[in-house]
Every structure is written in C-alpha cells, then in structure tokens.
Amino acid sequence: MNESRMIEVKRNILADNDRAADVFREARKAEGTFFIDVMASPGAGKTTLLLALIEQLRAHATCGVIEADLESEVDALKIKEAGVSSVELNTRGVCHVEMGMVEKALAAFGELRFDYLFLENIGNLVCPAEFDTGAHVRVMLLSVPEGYDKVYKYPPMFAVVDALIVTKSDYLSLNPDFDMDALYRQARVLNPDLDIFVVSARTGQGIDEFAAWVRSCRETAMV
Amino acid sequence: MNESRMIEVKRNILADNDRAADVFREARKAEGTFFIDVMASPGAGKTTLLLALIEQLRAHATCGVIEADLESEVDALKIKEAGVSSVELNTRGVCHVEMGMVEKALAAFGELRFDYLFLENIGNLVCPAEFDTGAHVRVMLLSVPEGYDKVYKYPPMFAVVDALIVTKSDYLSLNPDFDMDALYRQARVLNPDLDIFVVSARTGQGIDEFAAWVRSCRETAMV
Numbered sequence: 001m002n003e004s005r006m007i008e009v010k011r012n013i014l015a016d017n018d019r020a021a022d023v024f025r026e027a028r029k030a031e032g033t034f035f036i037d038v039m040a041s042p043g044a045g046k047t048t049l050l051l052a053l054i055e056q057l058r059a060h061a062t063c064g065v066i067e068a069d070l071e072s073e074v075d076a077l078k079i080k081e082a083g084v085s086s087v088e089l090n091t092r093g094v095c096h097v098e099m100g101m102v103e104k105a106l107a108a109f110g111e112l113r114f115d116y117l118f119l120e121n122i123g124n125l126v127c128p129a130e131f132d133t134g135a136h137v138r139v140m141l142l143s144v145p146e147g148y149d150k151v152y153k154y155p156p157m158f159a160v161v162d163a164l165i166v167t168k169s170d171y172l173s174l175n176p177d178f179d180m181d182a183l184y185r186q187a188r189v190l191n192p193d194l195d196i197f198v199v200s201a202r203t204g205q206g207i208d209e210f211a212a213w214v215r216s217c218r219e220t221a222m223v
Numbered sequence: 224m225n226e227s228r229m230i231e232v233k234r235n236i237l238a239d240n241d242r243a244a245d246v247f248r249e250a251r252k253a254e255g256t257f258f259i260d261v262m263a264s265p266g267a268g269k270t271t272l273l274l275a276l277i278e279q280l281r282a283h284a285t286c287g288v289i290e291a292d293l294e295s296e297v298d299a300l301k302i303k304e305a306g307v308s309s310v311e312l313n314t315r316g317v318c319h320v321e322m323g324m325v326e327k328a329l330a331a332f333g334e335l336r337f338d339y340l341f342l343e344n345i346g347n348l349v350c351p352a353e354f355d356t357g358a359h360v361r362v363m364l365l366s367v368p369e370g371y372d373k374v375y376k377y378p379p380m381f382a383v384v385d386a387l388i389v390t391k392s393d394y395l396s397l398n399p400d401f402d403m404d405a406l407y408r409q410a411r412v413l414n415p416d417l418d419i420f421v422v423s424a425r426t427g428q429g430i431d432e433f434a435a436w437v438r439s440c441r442e443t444a445m446v
Contacts, residue, residue, distance in 0.1 A: 041348075042348050042376070043366070043368065070377060072375035072378075074372050095347075123348065123376065124348070125265050146264075146267075152294060153294065153298075154346070155295075
C-alpha cells in the first residue's frame with residue numbers, strides 16, 4: 001500500500017469532479033434550472049422538509065428531486081406519492097454523490113426540466129461536504145434531537161454550506177439543553193455568511209421564510 | 224484518473240487493515256481487555272449511552288474510552304468530567320477510524336489497561352462499517368427521532384454489527400409512526416443473529432439489559 005499514491009489519486013478525483021460540477025452548474029443555469037444540494041445526518045428530516053418546501057413552490061414553479069441513497073427507494077417513493085417527479089440514485093454503498101452520478105440521474109428524467117431541482121444527498125454529515133455536486137446552493141439540516149454541539153465535530157460540512165436549517169424545532173421543549181445561541185455563534189465563526197433557519201415541518205414554523213430564501217437565491221443565481 | 228487503480232488501492236488498504244485488526248484483537252484478549260466499537264449517526268446518543276453503561280460496569284471493572292471525532296474534544300471532555308479515562312482521536316477530517324489510529328490511541332493511554340475499552344467511532348452511519356477496528360464486538364445505535372426506516376437505506380452498517388441499540392426511547396410517544404416491529408423485522412432479514420435493545424439514557428429503560436449483554440459478551444470473548 002502506498003499512502004501518498006492514495007492521496008494523489010483522491011486529489012485527481014476531486015479536481016475532475018470540480019471541473020465537471022462547474023460545467024453542470026452553467027448548463028443548468030442556461031436552461032433555467034436552479035439546483036440545490038440538501039445534506040444532513042440520517043433522519044434529520046431531509047425528505048419531509050423537501051416535501052414541505054415543494055408544497056410552497058409548486059404553485060408557480062416546476063420541481064424535481066434526485067433521491068440519493070446507498071440502496072433502496074424508500075424516499076423516492078415518498079416523493080412520488082406526493083406527485084413530485086423524482087429519480088432514485090443508488091450509490092451502491094458509496095458514501096457521497098459525485099458528478100457522474102448526478103449527470104446520470106438528470107438523464108433519467110428524460111426530456112423533463114424543472115425550475116427547481118433538488119438533490120437529497122446521502123445521509124452523512126462527513127463525506128458529501130468534499131464533493132461539489134454542481135448545485136447553485138448547498139444547504140445542510142441539523143435536527144434538534146441530534147444536539148447543538150455539532151459544529152466543532154463536523155466542521156467541513158458547516159464550512160461549505162450556504163444555509164443551515166435547524167429542523168424538528170417542535171422538539172425544543174423536550175431539549176432544554178439545546179443551546180441555539182451557541183449553535184449560531186459557533187456556526188458563524190466557521191462560516192460568517194451562513195444563513196440560518198429554524199423550522200418544523202410538523203408545525204409549519206419557519207417553512208415560509210426558508211421557501212422565500214430559496215426563491216430569492218434562484219433569482220440571484222439565474223441573472 | 225484511473226478508476227480501477229483507485230479500487231485496487233482501496234482493496235489493499237482494507238486487506239492491510241483487516242490483518243492489523245486481527246492482531247490487535249488477539250493482543251487485547253491476551254491482556255484481558257474487551258474492546259467494543261460503538262457506531263451511529265451524529266447525535267444518536269453515543270456518548271450519553273457510554274456514560275450510562277460505564278456507570279453500571281465501573282463498580283467491578285475498569286473502563287477506558289477512545290473518543291473519535293473529525294476535530295474537537297467536546298466528547299472526550301464529557302467522558303473525562305465523569306471521571307473515566309479517555310483519549311481523543313482526531314481523524315482530521317477522515318470519515319472513519321482505521322487500525323493505525325486505534326493503535327496510536329491505545330499507546331496514548333501509556334501503561335493504563337482496562338477490562339473494557341470502548342471506541343466511540345465517528346458519527347457516520349456509512350463509512351465506519353467498512354473498517355474493522357480490532358474490536359471484539361461492534362454495536363450501532365439508532366435513535367428514535369431518526370426514524371425506523373433506516374435498514375434498507377444503510378444496509379452495510381446493519382449487516383456488520385452484533386447489536387442494535389435503539390436509543391432515546393422516551394421519544395416514542397412523540398413518534399407514533401415509529402414502527403418498531405418493522406425495524407426488528409427488516410434488521411433481522413439482513414442480520415438474523417442481531418441482538419436488539421431499546422434504551423433511554425434519560426429514563427434508564429433498557430440500560431441494565433444492555434450492560435448484562437456487554438458483560439456476557441466479554442465472558443464469551445475472553446475464553
């Protein structure tokens with residue numbers, strides 16, 4: 001085994017991926033598709049938040065979802081049941097999504113194109129942070145039951161995203177130790193421009209504000 | 224970039240790691256140390272469960288903890304504050320723990336040896352499943368707020384562990400959709416010998432049973 005060879009191979013893969021991501025991003029912009037990468041731990045509520053967000057957007061815009069999972073199509077079926085176009089992207093055990101996978105997923109939509117295209121990334125707070133998926137904005141979720149003390153433990157993810165969405169805020173009353181001020185402070189030390197939203201798909205709290213932010217990001221990105 | 228070269232390098236790394244893990248496992252057995260790898264998503268309650276478990280074990284046995292994180296020493300400090308020996312293992316962004324890291328962490332304890340040594344692995348339900356850490360048993364946690372539908376999404380982890388510990392059971396009343404029967408059934412399709420415990424560190428539910436299982440695994444492994 002040769003450790004430095006491994007690092008070199010990984011560096012080449014990341015550089016190739018970054019180049020492909022830039023090309024993909026420009027191509028989506030040219031056709032009017034705003035592409036959002038949604039990342040989080042398993043069970044943070046990615047699918048549920050996407051459904052609540054799309055419910056707000058779909059009256060005036062078309063939406064599609066790429067559902068990434070190691071295996072299975074549990075989430076893709078949930079999205080389809082809500083009447084939203086979705087493609088299941090099974091990584092066959094790979095811990096993150098790379099550009100080749102995103103390109104194949106888009107091709108699987110055939111002729112369909114959307115105003116908003118979402119990628120529900122693999123449930124993993126570590127590896128997806130390293131791989132540019134060609135999205136115009138990247139967001140991460142952190143659910144209240146996970147605890148507020150995650151910034152210093154998973155800094156790469158907090159550093160690369162445009163927005164942090166604190167989900168399951170209806171659990172705050174059960175988690176008196178959840179220090180929201182500390183979370184905001186620690187996250188913005190690492191990422192000063194980070195936008196932060198506190199939402200609950202169950203009560204509806206914060207979904208309007210998050211949807212308004214998504215719309216405004218699209219307007220900015222499409223200029 | 225050469226994809227097949229990448230796969231070959233990874234296969235070599237895993238084979239080297241497996242060999243080192245076997246050596247490490249035998250050496251710990253020879254000195255009477257039972258080694259347990261604890262894996263889960265971020266925020267599933269690994270540190271809290273370890274503290275509750277050690278509280279039960281420490282009256283009659285010595286315990287040590289290797290705390291793995293990408294960065295920071297948040298959890299290692301929590302363990303130290305409880306008066307338990309711990310070593311912080313910072314992987315500097317790496318998504319899993321490998322044998323070289325475990326060996327260094329053990330060396331950092333100096334002359335100290337324990338009846339029970341725990342590894343709190345990186346908060347990641349994907350990558351740690353691939354890397355044997357030299358433990359005698361491997362367990363995973365799944366917290367109730369994450370949802371029950373994780374087996375088909377993260378099959379490698381469910382397949383490699385000896386026990387599944389469903390944590391934060393005090394949240395069950397808030398999660399009427401959590402289908403415990405389906406979780407048991409799906410997990411045992413993938414892993415028929417899996418032992419399953421339902422616990423709450425907050426109420427104490429199930430901690431006795433889990434501690435009894437850990438003691439009994441040690442007796443079996445040390446023969």
